[in-house]
Amino acid sequence: MTPLHLEDYRDLAQHQLDHKTWDFVEGGAGAERTLGANRRAFARVTLRPRVLVDVSACDTGTELLGARLATPVGVAPTAYHRLLHPDGELATARGAGTAGALYVVSVFASRTLEDIAAEAAGPLWLQLYWLRRREVLAALVDRAATAGYRAIVLTVDAPQLGRRHRDARNGFAIPAGISAVNLGPALMASAHRSAAGRSALAVHTAEAVDPSVTWADLAWLRERSTLPLVLKGILTAEDAVLAVQHGADAIVVSNHGGRQLDGAAAGLDALAEVVDAVGAAACPVLFDGGVRSGTDAFAALALGARAVLLGRPVLWGLAVDGAAGVAGVLGLATEELAHTMALTGRPALSAVDRSAVTLGTAL
Numbered sequence: 137m138t139p140l141h142l143e144d145y146r147d148l149a150q151h152q153l154d155h156k157t158w159d160f161v162e163g164g165a166g167a168e169r170t171l172g173a174n175r176r177a178f179a180r181v182t183l184r185p186r187v188l189v190d191v192s193a194c195d196t197g198t199e200l201l202g203a204r205l206a207t208p209v210g211v212a213p214t215a216y217h218r219l220l221h222p223d224g225e226l227a228t229a230r231g232a233g234t235a236g237a238l239y240v241v242s243v244f245a246s247r248t249l250e251d252i253a254a255e256a257a258g259p260l261w262l263q264l265y266w267l268r269r270r271e272v273l274a275a276l277v278d279r280a281a282t283a284g285y286r287a288i289v290l291t292v293d294a295p296q297l298g299r300r301h302r303d304a305r306n307g308f309a310i311p312a313g314i315s316a317v318n319l320g321p322a323l324m325a326s327a328h329r330s331a332a333g334r335s336a337l338a339v340h341t342a343e344a345v346d347p348s349v350t351w352a353d354l355a356w357l358r359e360r361s362t363l364p365l366v367l368k369g370i371l372t373a374e375d376a377v378l379a380v381q382h383g384a385d386a387i388v389v390s391n392h393g394g395r396q397l398d399g400a401a402a403g404l405d406a407l408a409e410v411v412d413a414v415g416a417a418a419c420p421v422l423f424d425g426g427v428r429s430g431t432d433a434f435a436a437l438a439l440g441a442r443a444v445l446l447g448r449p450v451l452w453g454l455a456v457d458g459a460a461g462v463a464g465v466l467g468l469a470t471e472e473l474a475h476t477m478a479l480t481g482r483p484a485l486s487a488v489d490r491s492a493v494t495l496g497t498a499l
């Protein structure tokens with residue numbers, strides 16, 4: 137089957153993965169209400185097409201924190217890509233490069249930052265959790281700069297891991313032979329220890345991540361590095377304002393794909409509030425959560441996002457066909473975005489603004 141839309145990759149990937157890995161990828165926290173809400177929110181956005189506009193060339197190119205991108209659709213940070221494909225993050229980097237897309241590498245990558253950078257043709261950002269071991273955090277920031285990463289993304293919505301029932305039921309643990317190699321083996325032991333009724337990742341996060349961190353600590357991170365600092369996991373105007381006050385160079389509106397706080401707002405419902413609070417020109421706002429087509433990407437861009445990130449769809453592509461699958465997912469979403477730009481009469485991303493959407497009318 138040639139995938140015609142992103143859900144085709146989902147079906148293909150599901151056939152290939154064992155059920156524990158599939159649940160780890162697909163699952164959310166709690167009753168998965170927020171996970172479902174992320175998708176439903178897109179059904180409440182309808183498009184306002186303008187006609188008789190020259191759309192013979194639709195340009196999906198954009199610029200973000202000084203980097204040129206062929207597409208505003210990028211790769212969200214997701215952990216342990218070797219669960220999906222033997223090449224892991226090396227394949228993801230190749231696929232993102234083919235698509236001309238941004239790739240945000242997870243601190244729980246299963247390949248080294250340096251090896252990933254060697255495969256990358258496009259910009260890389262490094263995502264971090266605030267580790268209890270500050271010397272490890274500091275070393276990662278330094279390595280990222282040396283290896284040519286262009287920004288640090290601090291994920292701020294996970295002081296504890298969400299209560300992911302699927303992983304707990306499955307006693308999910310990271311198989312021996314796959315690990316977050318950038319952390320070193322000493323920090324990985326608990327992630328490998330399977331126990332009935334418990335997610336090893338929840339135990340691992342509790343051990344590794346410092347839940348006491350506050351806004352005041354950001355100054356330490358800012359001083360460690362000249363790289364731009366991006367905060368991922370903001371859902372309110374109040375925190376968006378604090379982020380800017382504390383020197384964030386960009387924000388990712390995200391509820392972690394429904395994997396953290398069940399009951400949190402759908403990301404799309406929080407997007408306009410955050411954009412309005414920061415003034416998108418001063419501080420670019422990125423978006424992730426539930427984007428499953430170029431039309432979804434268009435909706436988020438119209439509501440003020442400068443770029444959107446794909447989490448699960450990239451993992452589906454990776455499982456199905458390695459680098460080609462990742463490039464396929466990103467390419468398809470970008471093609472659909474260009475098509476939506478043509479049929480809404482908005483041939484440049486600068487014309488994709490709130491006049492392009494109506495909120496509230498469910499399709």
Ligand code: FNR
Pocket residue numbers: 160161162174212213214215242243244263291368390391392393394395424425426427445446447448449451
């Ligand atoms: C994630 N996400 C995530 N976020 C992060 O900041 N660091 C990480 O290591 C991970 N790991 C991770 C693993 C898996 C399997 C998934 C599905 C997600 C969250 C991710 O960056 C993003 O916020 C969501 O995946 C976006 O939602 P969609 O596109 O998956 O609906």
